Amino acid sequence: MSAVLEIGDVSVEAGEIVALLGGNGAGKTTLLETVLGFHPGRVALFGRDVSGLTVEQRVQAGVGYVPEGRRVFAGLTVQENLEAASSLPARQRRERVAEMLALFPMLGERPEARAWLLSGGQQQMLALARALMDRPRLLLLDEPTLGLAPVVVVDLLKRLTAMATDGTAILLAEQRAALALAVAGRGVVLSRGRVVRRGSAAELAADSALADLMAGA
Amino acid sequence: MAYALVALGFVLALNAAGAVNFAHGDLVVLGGAAAVFIGAWLGLPSILLLPIVALAIGIVGIVAARVAILPLANRPPEATFVATIALAAIIEQSLTIAMAGAPRTAPSLAGSGSFEIAGLVVGRQPLAIVVVGALLVAAVWFLLEHTQIGRRMRAVAADRHMARAVGIPVARYVVLSLALSGALAGIAGFLLGHQFLVAPTQGAGHMLKAYIAVALGGWGSVPGALLGALGIGIFETFVSAGFGDAWASAALYIAVLAVLALRPQGLFGEPVGRRA
Numbered sequence: 001m002s003a004v005l006e007i008g009d010v011s012v013e014a015g016e017i018v019a020l021l022g023g024n025g026a027g028k029t030t031l032l033e034t035v036l037g038f039h040p041g042r043v044a045l046f047g048r049d050v051s052g053l054t055v056e057q058r059v060q061a062g063v064g065y066v067p068e069g070r071r072v073f074a075g076l077t078v079q080e081n082l083e084a085a086s087s088l089p090a091r092q093r094r095e096r097v098a099e100m101l102a103l104f105p106m107l108g109e110r111p112e113a114r115a116w117l118l119s120g121g122q123q124q125m126l127a128l129a130r131a132l133m134d135r136p137r138l139l140l141l142d143e144p145t146l147g148l149a150p151v152v153v154v155d156l157l158k159r160l161t162a163m164a165t166d167g168t169a170i171l172l173a174e175q176r177a178a179l180a181l182a183v184a185g186r187g188v189v190l191s192r193g194r195v196v197r198r199g200s201a202a203e204l205a206a207d208s209a210l211a212d213l214m215a216g217a
Numbered sequence: 218m219a220y221a222l223v224a225l226g227f228v229l230a231l232n233a234a235g236a237v238n239f240a241h242g243d244l245v246v247l248g249g250a251a252a253v254f255i256g257a258w259l260g261l262p263s264i265l266l267l268p269i270v271a272l273a274i275g276i277v278g279i280v281a282a283r284v285a286i287l288p289l290a291n292r293p294p295e296a297t298f299v300a301t302i303a304l305a306a307i308i309e310q311s312l313t314i315a316m317a318g319a320p321r322t323a324p325s326l327a328g329s330g331s332f333e334i335a336g337l338v339v340g341r342q343p344l345a346i347v348v349v350g351a352l353l354v355a356a357v358w359f360l361l362e363h364t365q366i367g368r369r370m371r372a373v374a375a376d377r378h379m380a381r382a383v384g385i386p387v388a389r390y391v392v393l394s395l396a397l398s399g400a401l402a403g404i405a406g407f408l409l410g411h412q413f414l415v416a417p418t419q420g421a422g423h424m425l426k427a428y429i430a431v432a433l434g435g436w437g438s439v440p441g442a443l444l445g446a447l448g449i450g451i452f453e454t455f456v457s458a459g460f461g462d463a464w465a466s467a468a469l470y471i472a473v474l475a476v477l478a479l480r481p482q483g484l485f486g487e488p489v490g491r492r493a
Contacts, residue, residue, distance in 0.1 A: 036382060059384030067382065073375040076368065083365060084372040085383035090365065130383060 004138050004169035006044040007035055009195040010188050012138065012169045017160060019180035019187035019201065020173040023214045027193035028173035029068060032140045035171070036065055046137065060087060064136030068143040070127040074116040078107050081115055081126055086133040093133075100129040121152035128159070138169045145179055157183045177214060181205045189213050218350030219408045220426055224446035225357060225439065226401035227427035230278075232374030232437055233394030234286045236297035242424030243308035244281075244399050248274045248406025249415035250312050252323040263326045263407075267349070270407050271400040278399020282392045290377075290391075305420060312417035323410025346408045353404065354443060357397070361439065370394055374437070429473050435485035444484065 003011040010031065012018045022028050034041040037055040044050065050058055059065070073081050082100055086093045101108035104125045110118070115126060124144060131139060141160070145153045161183050164170050174180035181187055187204040189197040197204065197213050204210055223245055230238040251270045255261075261269070285300035327345035331338050361367035373380045373390045381387050405423075406415070413419075427442075430449055434441025449469060457465035476484070 038378075038381075055381045056384050056386050059382070065382045067379060071376055071379040073372045073379070075375055076371055080368050080371075084368040084380075084385070087384055093365075134384070 002047050003044070004046060005035060005171065007031065007041065009198070010171070012171050014137070014169050015164055015167045016186070017164045017170040017172055017184040019177070019184035019204075020171055020190065021175075021177045021180060021187055021204070021210075021214055022173075022190035023175060025192075026190040026214070028190055029142055030193065031190065032065070032142050032171065032173055035138075035140060036063060059136075060134075062135075062137035064131035064134070064139045066124075066127045066131045066139070066141040066144055068146065070120075070123040072115040072118075072123050072126050072130070075114060077112050077114055078118070078126055079111045081130055082133055085130040088134060096133055100132065104129050120147050121149060124148055124152065124156065128156070132163075136168065138171070139163065140171050140173075142173045143175065144172070145174065145176060153179065175214070177210060178205070218347045218354075218447075218450070219405045220430065220446040220450045221354060221443050222350055222401045222405035222408070223423055224427045224430035224434075224442040225354060226398040226405070227424075228431050228437065228439055228442040229357075229370075229394050229401070230398035231431065232439075233370065233391045233398075234282075234297060235290075235377060236286075236294040237301070237428070238281065238286070238395070238398070239298060239301040239424065240281055240285070240304040240308060240420075241301075241398070241402055241427060242422065243305045243312075243420035244274055244277060244402035245406040245409070245423040246312060246415060246417060246420045247277060247308055248403030249323045249410030249419075250316065250321070250406070250417075251403060252407040252410055253321045253415055254315075256324045263324045266324065267326070267404060267407060270403045274403025274406070275396040275400035278395040278397070278402070279392055281399065282395035286395065287388055287391060290388075305424075309417050309420055316415075316417055318417070320414040320416040321410075323407055323415055325411045326408065342411055346412075349404070349408065353401065357401070358439075360397075366390075366393070429469075431483075433473060433476055433483055435483035438483070438485045441483060441485035 004014050005012040010020070020028050020031065030039060033039055035043055037053060037058045042049070042051050045058065045061055045063065050061065073084060076084060079097055082097045083093055086096060088096060101111055106122050106125055107129060115123060118126060144156060148156065157179065160170055160172065172180050172184060181201040181204055184201045187199060187201055188195055189210065191213060227241045230241060248270055251273050252266060255269055256266050281301070281304055285304050286297055289296040289300055325342050326349065327341040329341065331340045361371060369385050370390050370393065372385060373387050377387055426449060430445035431442045433448065434445030452472060453465045453469055456468045
């Protein structure tokens, strides 16, 4: 199976969830933004070197991004957030919005609500739906469970598992290792920008040194 | 209504650039000057001259984006302030030379004279300003609220970094916003240039009015800027009619200070951290 993403010591294959673990300042966000093209670095996507491509070109190649803190477009409605993030032709875009609103019922109930009026959980679902608009083959998520109610976290993780089953490659950056390893097949631990441990989710979950590694000890 | 066009262009540039375009007032003056010079050169009727002026100042807006805004996108906002102040000075000095320091009158859009509606005497030019202004405001509102271009312009204004992260070509939308902002400034300059003459030093006054309109309406708010501008126009008209122009200006600034003291975020609130 060929890797969907290769950056340094980190790779993700189609249909796989890889947990990117590390504490504050470990370099998780920088790594995700390097994949997107915000920072320089050698990155291979879908089997080819994309280091020379712009952010927009990488997104169009099939990368979706859910940032830390959701960062939905606050003054735009739910529907507008979804449409603005899509490069599909008008008719397909509207059909895709309808699909997203059906897939995320909590958004479907309020398509005309301004994003700043939504709860944290609803905003997180909107950020995820926005990233899925153009059917990305690689999904990057940065601390998606942060600040969410447990029931919303469970719903979110179920959705990620379903997406991976459908073939999407997912790189899931999390400080909450147990949550990420519960849905991931493999994990990578970052500390000060370097990979300090890697292994299957089961191996990492059983690793008694994991907490110390994530704290940068 | 012409103030509304000035303020609308100002807020579009502000939201796209993430910083104040201090050359905006001079783009208004440039619009008036373009109407004077291109009108004299081509001899076209005003209704045909209007889109030519809009196009010309729209192109100047693109130059402003390419020269003074986009190259400084990753620098602190102060860099954009200084660059746009420099651009304003270049426009003002160039106009001073071109106009030999003498104010000119832009062509009238609808001819001179007036007519009566239900006992009210209505000037043709003021009515034309209201009609053109209202049509343009409605067109910009439609663009922003009901088209993909408008949604993406608003997304860029809301969060430029995130807009890039979802694949929006941000630089292209900044240029487009500055072109639209310039076109609106040019049309406003054309409309104002017949009633109030065109003088190279008027830029700072237009800039101040736009700044006040946006501060009153709520920093970054498009409807707020429009209402702020209309409020300024109505306030000045009534105070001026009762006490004269000098008192109207003084009363306006006192009223602005009072409103901002009572409601610092403006009438329609403002996104945090955007004031500059």
